[in-house]
Amino acid sequence: MSMTQQLPGPNADFWDWQLHGACRGEASEVFYHPDGERGRARANRENRAKAICFSCPVLEQCRAHALAVAEPYGIWGGMSESERQAALRRVKVATN
Numbered sequence: 001m002s003m004t005q006q007l008p009g010p011n012a013d014f015w016d017w018q019l020h021g022a023c024r025g026e027a028s029e030v031f032y033h034p035d036g037e038r039g040r041a042r043a044n045r046e047n048r049a050k051a052i053c054f055s056c057p058v059l060e061q062c063r064a065h066a067l068a069v070a071e072p073y074g075i076w077g078g079m080s081e082s083e084r085q086a087a088l089r090r091v092k093v094a095t096n
Contacts, residue, residue: 017065022056023049032074046080053078 018024023031031049033042053059053075063077066084073081 017058017061020058021062022052022058026052031076046075049075050078 030045030052033045037045053062056062056078059077061077063079065071066076066079067087070088071084076084079087
């Protein structure tokens with residue numbers, strides 16, 4: 001007779017903050033750039049995404065998550081990819 005084990009369910013406490021994000025229901029295209037987007041178009045899209053983030057009740061949790069997992073794409077917690085990379089570099093330099 002084989003024994004089966006049930007895998008644990010998702011840890012809702014870890015991800016629950018996402019249910020309260022101001023970005024829920026928004027088009028993902030606002031937060032993630034299409035291939036080749038540059039210049040004014042990119043800046044305008046990022047500013048729209050950041051405006052949504054700055055009114056968000058879970059901004060800090062979102063930003064902390066994106067930095068903790070080194071999220072490589074999109075606007076998270078009001079920060080772009082390059083802003084997160086720079087923040088992570090500053091932390092790395094400060095801890096060395």
